[in-house]
Amino acid sequence: MIGLSAYLTLAALVFSIGLFGVLTRRNAIGILLGIELMLNAVNINLVAFARFSGNVTGLVFTLFTISITVAEVAVGLAIVIAIFRVRRTVEADRLDLLRG
Amino acid sequence: MGASVWLPLSVLALPFVAFVLLAVVAPLRRAGRPAGLVSIVAMALAFAAAVTVWTRGLVVEATWTWLPADGGPIASVGLLVDSLSTAMLVLVTLVSLLVQVYSLAYLHDEPPASLGRYYTYQSLFAFSMLGLVLAPGFLQMFMFWELVGLCSYLLIGYWYDRPAAARAAVKAFWITKLGDVGFIVGIVLLWAATGTFEFTELFEKAQAVSGLPLIMFLIYLGAVGKSAQFPLHVWLPDAMEGPTPVSALIHAATMVTAGVFMVTRAEPLFALVPEVLTLIAWVGAFTALLAATMACVEGDIKRVLAYSTVSQLGYMMAAAGAGAAQAGFLHLLTHGLFKALLFLAAGAVIHAVGTNDVFRMGGLFRAMPQTGIVFIVGTLALAGVPPLAGFFSKEAVLGGVWEAHLTGPFLMLALTALLTAFYMFRVVFIAFFGRAHAAGHPHEAPWLMRGPLWILALLTVLVGISLALGGVEGPEESPGWLAPLSVGLALVGFLLAWAMYQRGAIAPARVAAALAPLDYMARRRYGLDALYGGLYRGLMLGFSRLVGWVDRYLVDGLLNVLSALTLRGGHRLRAIQSGRAQDYVYGVAFGVLLLFVWAQLWR
Numbered sequence: 124m125i126g127l128s129a130y131l132t133l134a135a136l137v138f139s140i141g142l143f144g145v146l147t148r149r150n151a152i153g154i155l156l157g158i159e160l161m162l163n164a165v166n167i168n169l170v171a172f173a174r175f176s177g178n179v180t181g182l183v184f185t186l187f188t189i190s191i192t193v194a195e196v197a198v199g200l201a202i203v204i205a206i207f208r209v210r211r212t213v214e215a216d217r218l219d220l221l222r223g
Numbered sequence: 224m225g226a227s228v229w230l231p232l233s234v235l236a237l238p239f240v241a242f243v244l245l246a247v248v249a250p251l252r253r254a255g256r257p258a259g260l261v262s263i264v265a266m267a268l269a270f271a272a273a274v275t276v277w278t279r280g281l282v283v284e285a286t287w288t289w290l291p292a293d294g295g296p297i298a299s300v301g302l303l304v305d306s307l308s309t310a311m312l313v314l315v316t317l318v319s320l321l322v323q324v325y326s327l328a329y330l331h332d333e334p335p336a337s338l339g340r341y342y343t344y345q346s347l348f349a350f351s352m353l354g355l356v357l358a359p360g361f362l363q364m365f366m367f368w369e370l371v372g373l374c375s376y377l378l379i380g381y382w383y384d385r386p387a388a389a390r391a392a393v394k395a396f397w398i399t400k401l402g403d404v405g406f407i408v409g410i411v412l413l414w415a416a417t418g419t420f421e422f423t424e425l426f427e428k429a430q431a432v433s434g435l436p437l438i439m440f441l442i443y444l445g446a447v448g449k450s451a452q453f454p455l456h457v458w459l460p461d462a463m464e465g466p467t468p469v470s471a472l473i474h475a476a477t478m479v480t481a482g483v484f485m486v487t488r489a490e491p492l493f494a495l496v497p498e499v500l501t502l503i504a505w506v507g508a509f510t511a512l513l514a515a516t517m518a519c520v521e522g523d524i525k526r527v528l529a530y531s532t533v534s535q536l537g538y539m540m541a542a543a544g545a546g547a548a549q550a551g552f553l554h555l556l557t558h559g560l561f562k563a564l565l566f567l568a569a570g571a572v573i574h575a576v577g578t579n580d581v582f583r584m585g586g587l588f589r590a591m592p593q594t595g596i597v598f599i600v601g602t603l604a605l606a607g608v609p610p611l612a613g614f615f616s617k618e619a620v621l622g623g624v625w626e627a628h629l630t631g632p633f634l635m636l637a638l639t640a641l642l643t644a645f646y647m648f649r650v651v652f653i654a655f656f657g658r659a660h661a662a663g664h665p666h667e668a669p670w671l672m673r674g675p676l677w678i679l680a681l682l683t684v685l686v687g688i689s690l691a692l693g694g695v696e697g698p699e700e701s702p703g704w705l706a707p708l709s710v711g712l713a714l715v716g717f718l719l720a721w722a723m724y725q726r727g728a729i730a731p732a733r734v735a736a737a738l739a740p741l742d743y744m745a746r747r748r749y750g751l752d753a754l755y756g757g758l759y760r761g762l763m764l765g766f767s768r769l770v771g772w773v774d775r776y777l778v779d780g781l782l783n784v785l786s787a788l789t790l791r792g793g794h795r796l797r798a799i800q801s802g803r804a805q806d807y808v809y810g811v812a813f814g815v816l817l818l819f820v821w822a823q824l825w826r
Contacts, residue, residue: 142812143331146805152807215805 126168130171138164139213151203151213228285231304234272234312235357235669238319238349242263245343252343255335256327263323266349270316277309284423286359296419303359307552311356311484313555315477318563319349321675322472324568328671329468329574341381341466348374352477356484360420361410361442364485368406369448371478372399378473379465382789391461398458398755402448409441420752426491436496436741443486443499450482450536453510457752459533460517465527467570470525476559483539483555485550494546499734504544504624508639511537513749515642519649520735523579527650531605532562534639538620541632547623550653554616557686561604561613564679568598571672572654575665580652585657590665593673595655597680602651604683606644606713609706612687618709627706640709641713644716652724 137160144157166185173181207213241262245252251256286301304312323345331336351370358364380392414420416438417428429435446452451459462474486493486503493500511534518530535558536802542551562619573593576584588595604613617640624633667673735742747753 145808146812216803219802220802222800 126172127175127220130167134164134167134171136164137161148212149216151206151215151218152200154215155199158199159192159196162188162195171194227281227283228302230272230276230279230281231283231302231312231357231395234269234276234316235302235353236260236348237265237269237272238346239355242343242346242350245339245346252339253336255333255338258339259323259327259342260529261329262346263320266316267325268319269349269353270313270320273309273312273316273408274625276304281309282306283361286421292408298362299357300363301359304357304667307484307488308356310552310556311352313535314559315349315352315356317814318472318476318559319345319352321467321678322563322567325471325570325672326466326468328669329570332464337381341378344374344377344381345472347476348378348473352481354687355481360422361413361425361489362420364447364488365403365407365410368445368481368485369403371473371481372396372449375399375462375473375478376590379462381465381469385464388464389463390460391451395458395462398455399448402444402446402455404443404444406445406448409438409444411439412438422488423460425489429492430493435492438498439493439496439499439707440491440502443493443503446482446486446540447506448482449485450479450540451510451533452482452540453513454751455757456510456514456533458747460526460529460748463529465522467525467566467573470529471566471570473561474529477769479532479536480539480555480559483536483543484552487552487555488539490543490548493543497750500544501545502544503628504541504627504629504632507537507540507542507544508635509628510534511541511639512635512642513537515639515646516741517748518646519642521744522648523582524572524654525566525579526583527581527646528562528565528569531565531643531647534643535562535605538617538636538639540570541629541636542620542623545606545624545627545629545632547626550616550619550623554613554620557604557612557616557683560679560686561601561683564597564676564683565601565605567672567676567679568594569603571668571676572598574668574672581653584654586655587665588655591667592665594676594787596674598655599651600680600683602647604687604800605647606716607640607709608713609689609710610691612682612683612690614687614709615690616814618706619711622705637712641712641716644713645720648720652720656725675787703745705728 130164141160141162141164144160145154148157150156152156166188169181169185169188173179173185205211206218210218211216241264246256251261258304261462281304283302283304286297286299290297308388308393323342326341326345328339348371351367351374355364355367355371360369376392376396379395380389382388384390385419409530410420412434413425413429413432416432417425417426419428423663432438448455459474459479463470465474465717493503516538518527518534521530525640534695537553541557542554571582571591572587573579575591575594576587579582592710600611606616607617609615621640622638622682624636668676719729723731723734744750
């Protein structure tokens with residue numbers, strides 16, 4: 124029987140990989156992918172806790188998270204496309220209009 | 224309240240109403256001559272009321288509580304009408320009225336708005352001076368004292384676009400303030416010792432006050448500033464930058480005599496401190512002599528009269544210091560009449576010739592005989608020739624000083640009497656009879672100006688005659704040789720002036736050469752103006768420079784350092800704002816990590 128901590132460890136790993144992606148990818152789309160990974164790590168946590176505590180609330184919550192994530196991705200990709208149209212690039216390093 | 228309160232109150236209120244009317248109703252003020260008429264009508268009514276007070280011989284003391292406090296009011300305001308203030312009421316309203324009528328013609332060419340401003344100030348001045356005269360206590364007197372000082376400032380600076388006038392106004396204000404500081408400190412000390420500002424109460428309680436000499440000296444300082452006593456007399460000659468009617472009213476007949484009036488009013492207090500009285504007498508006599516010598520070398524007709532005013536104020540003060548305050552007050556009244564007359568006559572001359580310089584006048588008696596006659600009447604009165612008003616009051620002053628065994632001041636005043644006759648006839652001979660002729664075609668002044676002149680001249684003669692018939696009410700009989708002496712001195716002065724400036728028997732230049740050091744000093748006003756200027760530049764500007772340095776280098780420097788640090792700090796911190804979203808996420812992640820560490824280790 125696999126224990127709760129195994130699931131949590133998996134979720135932490137996925138989250139860390141996602142964070143690493145967000146921090147290191149140059150491409151804006153890669154950053155979006157990283158964010159997706161971090162969100163899914165949260166989903167793994169929710170599902171694992173729901174399974175081990177016998178409470179379905181976590182499962183329902185996960186369904187909501189997934190659907191909201193879809194909307195978030197749609198908005199995020201739309202922003203990336205809009206930026207690409209204006210700047211002809213999606214390199215995160217070159218999007219530094221707020222530089223002090 | 225009966226009529227006895229309403230009557231003097233209306234004397235005070237009428238000019239005030241005129242002032243408020245002119246100050247608030249701008250179209251009326253800007254209209255000029257109508258504003259003058261309002262002021263004159265109010266003044267005429269006030270004069271009528273003052274004369275009624277005088278003829279009825281009212282004696283009123285009415286006070287109203289002001290500044291109420293636990294255990295009785297701190298101060299009160301009110302009216303004190305007695306023979307002293309009644310005489311001043313009549314003098315102030317009369318001269319104010321005549322001067323205001325005269326100004327209507329004298330300031331004929333002024334723009335209407337300026338003329339309205341002039342009459343607004345005039346009304347305020349009349350109100351202030353009457354309030355001062357009627358004051359039953361030191362506090363009210365001090366407030367009106369400052370108000371007349373303000374009016375004096377405003378009217379000297381009437382032509383404020385002239386730098387000289389603006390400077391003279393500021394000078395007059397500041398120098399009188401020097402004395403006023405002593406005045407108010409003295410008043411407050413007296414109040415601290417007795418708990419009252421009222422004269423009648425003070426007269427009863429003052430005996431027990433310790434340190435009274437110092438207090439009375441401080442109060443006397445106020446009179447030194449206002450009545451232009453040495454060494455604070457320097458503002459009065461410069462005050463001649465104002466219009467001539469203003470000089471006649473404020474700087475000859477009324478405001479500058481406020482100091483003498485105050486000393487006379489508080490005479491029972493001063494009588495308790497003989498050492499201060501002696502000081503007053505010496506300073507007064509010295510002022511009289513000093514100013515007379517300066518008048519002898521002055522070429523500006525108004526300044527001659529101004530120095531003469533300083534000199535005569537010294538006379539009055541000397542009398543007050545000698546314990547003959549009544550004689551000094553009598554001289555105040557008669558001097559108010561004939562000095563106003565002299566100033567207004569000088570104004571008529573200036574109006575006709577367009578210059579103040581007596582050496583550019585000459586032969587004016589033919590061109591304007593009426594002005595000449597009244598000017599000579601004023602000169603005779605000032606020189607102390609019987610039976611004109613000045614003779615009796617001057618003799619009373621000299622008698623009072625002699626009786627007090629003040630030989631030094633007496634000799635100085637006697638010499639002043641000689642010089643007075645000399646410098647006045649000097650002006651008469653040069654301006655009215657000299658061989659030189661004034662430029663242009665001088666003509667007699669309009670009747671609005673001549674009327675007041677004749678009234679004042681007539682009064683000078685009439686008061687003199689009534690004094691001759693009624694005798695001088697002095698404290699004691701003067702010695703018999705005094706009258707011949709004072710007439711003799713006047714005669715010597717007259718003959719000297721005649722010999723030097725009419726006959727040409729003695730060349731003025733040779734006299735000046737013989738008395739070269741004195742001439743040099745007098746022409747430079749004994750260096751007092753230079754001294755004050757030097758003090759001002761040395762002390763005030765030095766101090767200002769120090770303060771400026773502190774402000775520029777310490778205060779500003781501190782702020783500059785602060786702002787430089789802020790700027791530099793901002794410059795450094797700019798580097799953090801890379802504008803890249805990922806850097807910010809790093810910050811967030813690192814922060815969250817720190818929070819975890821903190822939560823694990825320190826909780």
